[in-house]
Amino acid sequence: MTLLSFFHRTLRKLSTTSRDHGHGSSGQRARLSRLRRDLLPTDRELDAQYLDGAGDLHDLEARMRDLNSPRRHTYGMFRHH
Numbered sequence: 001m002t003l004l005s006f007f008h009r010t011l012r013k014l015s016t017t018s019r020d021h022g023h024g025s026s027g028q029r030a031r032l033s034r035l036r037r038d039l040l041p042t043d044r045e046l047d048a049q050y051l052d053g054a055g056d057l058h059d060l061e062a063r064m065r066d067l068n069s070p071r072r073h074t075y076g077m078f079r080h081h
Helices: 003-021 026-039 043-052 057-068
Strands: none
Touching: 043 057
């Protein structure tokens, strides 16, 4: 197991454990969730950021076509920016 996957699992476990067992405040859960999104965004979250960056309707439509392209590559946990 790589350090990155360990970190991802730990963050996920911390946020679900707090929620499932009533430990921790909602503020702590929100901070953990935000930390996970910032450090290890999912492909869906990256797609949303990509679409949010569209400047106009034409750009948005082009970005939507890019995301629906059969040649589109999703990176999973390891991304090259």
